[in-house]
Amino acid sequence: MRIPRPKERIDEKAKIAWRIRGCIYATFEFLLVATYFIVRRFWLDLPLFIGFILLGFAILLAVTHVLIIPTIRMIYWGYEITEDALDIQHGIIVIKRSLVPMVRIQHVDTEHGPIMRLFNLATLSVSTAGTVHKIPALKQKTAESLRRQIAHLALLSEEDV
Amino acid sequence: MRRQHPIVIVTGFFRELRSLLLPIGISFLVQLTGQNGLGVSPGYLIFMSGVLAFLLIFGFIRWLFFKYEYDNGSLHIKKGVLIKKDRTIKKDRIQTINTEAGIILRMFSLVSLHIETAASSGESEFHISALSKEEADRLKQRLAQDMATTDTHTSDSDGPTLELSFDRLLVAGVTSGSVGLIFGVLGIIFSQLLAVIPETVMEVIVDSIVATSLIGIMIVLAFLLLLSWGLSTIRFLIRFAFFTVKHEGDRLKISRGLIVRKEFSIQFHRIQSIYIEEGVLRQPFSLASIQAEVAGGSEYEDAFRISLIPIIHTRNVQRFLSRFIPEYAVKHTLTPLPKKSRRRYLIRAALPFVFLIPLPFFWFYTIAFFLLMIPALFLGWLRYKDGGHYMDKNNLMLRTRLLARKTTLTKKPHIQSMLLNRSILQRFRRLCTLQINVLSANQSATYTLKDLSYEDLFALYTWFGPEKALKS
Known part of the structure; x- marks a missing residue:
């Protein structure tokens, strides 16, 4: 399994x-x-x-x-965004798998630090009412479109409930 | 616009005084034991009375500038001396209204009113410190008419009610287990007192302690422990006296307190999780308490954990839940932790004490080793044995133990995020750690259960994770 x-x-x-x-x-x-x-x-x-x-x-x-x-x-970094949830895996010694339902997402931000900007990369950070989850090093375009996509999905699933 | 009852000047004065108690106390002690020998200098007295007078005057001015008014479905509050604040709150944004009455307020049959809005940030709290009971009731009624989630049964009084009798409370107080806290406070007080005791007396004390050696110290410690036990019981009794819980439509009403009478009104949909705690002193007698984690900002003294009932026999827990919060009365069978995680639990508990490896010639270490290691291993084994989880379509239950055994129950929609972590060693043994975040107040409460099997991990992932990922 x-x-x-x-x-x-x-x-x-x-x-x-x-x-x-x-x-x-x-x-x-x-x-x-x-x-x-x-x-x-x-x-x-x-x-x-x-x-x-x-x-x-x-x-x-x-x-x-x-x-x-x-x-x-x-090696361990990976993420997946589906209609109902966000699935993030990362870690070095401890592999952490975070699951965030779309309904719980309150807002999405993109941010870029100086080093990341050098490579045209951005960090996507997703916040729920109590936790923040980050996906670093996405192409700025990808980050931007993911931000829109998540915001859209989060909104949709809110209407569902 | 109305003003509050002028008694707020007095109550506010005492509140400020209480927050200044520590600095005043310390400065007083310093004065007392200063180089002029015992005694207080006149300058210090003048300074202190100046401070007190300032507090009083400040309270008066604050009272003068605080005005409130209710009309057209919203409440206005004007306050502030230097920085003026003008706040309006619409009644359909109001979530809860709680009242509270301290000993001074009750002498004048007044109450203070706390109003909470949907926004959970601290800014949106309203607080009227003293108004007559009738006025509070009137205001409450008018505000409640259109509260965000109005319930027509709000004023019904036929819901199930439970009142704790004094003997139950006494049992709860004796087993409440806040002995350690009071013990610490006593320790601080005693260490402060030591500075004031004259040297000659001190010498006598030290001599007598040295003479009686270990047994004397043990007796002193035992006495302190007993004293703090008594004090913690009294503290508990004062806080939880006349505990009443009542189911009223869409909310629970809880009132308690001897000196300060507190009244909480909790809407069911704001309860994020509940937990049943069986303390070390309580579990042998099958006793527990039930508490709830409630979202939304406020100034409850227990942060956001509200005691739904401070003491209950474990066999009555299900009945209590189905009477008062039926949503959380879930029939369950816990899945225990896998056998292979037992070793990890034992090692984790023993780890802090491994430095006390028994050495043949150092009997002290050997004794300490056995004295600490055996209870630690026992605790680790208990943690392993008690650990478990249960889930169905909508509920997730975790049972863990730090010292007390805690059974947490939360609903799927209340889980903000779930973490499934596996360290290198855990991966090797095919185990994982579950962590869930639930909203509480402004930040989140985290519940962790260590060393679940991969089968559990998979089940949890399918329960909470994305559906799409598994289909494809």
Whole structure:
């Protein structure tokens, strides 16, 4: 008994956008480590081996953020919009499957951050009366049409009740 | 335009005072134990009376500027000294009207009126702090005539009614389990008192504690525990005295309280979920309480969980539900958790204590290990045994346990979204975690049941998920 994964995939370019974001995180991590070495060099007599442990950590984090996480995230991301519900799957360690009935949807927004905008991508966020569900990295056109489609479906199913 | 009864100046004063109690108390203690030895400086007294006078004057001005009026099917409220607020509420937008009367208000046979509208944001609340009972009733009646969902039986008084007797309440209070809360409060008070006790007395106390050692401390703790138990019972009795629940047309009317008499009126369609809670102290005696999660903004003291009944014998639960909220009287048989999830429940419960691995030479750790690990494992096993769910066309029921056993029942249209999560380890064992979000107040309440089988996952998906996806 297996639930089929949602049919639609998000844009492949998302992986690159996530990698860029990972690089930014990694830069901060390396800056922190660098601070440790600078402090050690000029001010305090801190042990060297801790610096290397921190460096090791930073490298490990950089690798996960830049290489591993975007790949895994891409594997699991999927969504599907039908007449009656929204079905989203995502996750890295925990795979989360969110089901949102159309009737419960209160409003739909599209938004785009700086990195995503670089790739002409947008995030669709769907809000119910208590929860928010996001589908990132959709082509701006797709996001826009999905927004209209969901708004339309949500309205329709409201009339049904 | 009318003004409120001037007594609001007094009640408002006390309310402000209560919210300032902590800073005033702390500053008083600081003054008392300041470097001038025991005593309060005149400057401090002048400052304090200044603050009190300001509160009183402010209350007077606020009363002066608060006016309300009812005409043409809408209620106008004008208030504000610096920032003027002018609000109009149409009577067909009004959802509920609740009244409340504190001890001062009751002396003058006054009530305060809370009006809630359909919008759930805090902005739309109306609140008239003091008006005569007759006027409140008149206003209520006029507003109720065209309330959003009018029910002609609203004023009928022949619906089923239940009043809790004092002995039942006493049992409820004793088993209410808010001992921990009061215990904490007592602890804070005592630690504050320690600062005031003169050093010589302190030395005597410390000496006697050291002399009597562990047993002495145990006795003190036991005494504190008993005291907080008594206090929590009294608190419960005060809050829930004269508890009455009544079914009236499209709503439940609940009133309770000794000092502050509260009256709630809950429309059935606003109830999002109900849950039956069997507390640790109550379950052995087959006792439970039933509470409801209600949507819509308001200032109920229990947030949005309203006690439908604070104590009930478990065998009467179904009867109570079918009499008072028949929609939620659902015949059910819970599907238990799969056997393979038992191990995960035990490990999860034991995990916080694994650092206390028994070491042969450290007897203290070994004792602590067995003292904590065995109850933890037992709790984990209970959680596993009690976990379960039930669903039919329209209802979803989850039974979980943190400490108390909680059976939640909600309707499919009230579930805002459903999450089916599987971690790596869960995928390996073919298990999943169910999480549902139900509206409550302004945000959502989340109910979680861990480690369901994939069969359950599939059933839940077909129940709640998109229909199209499965056909194709």
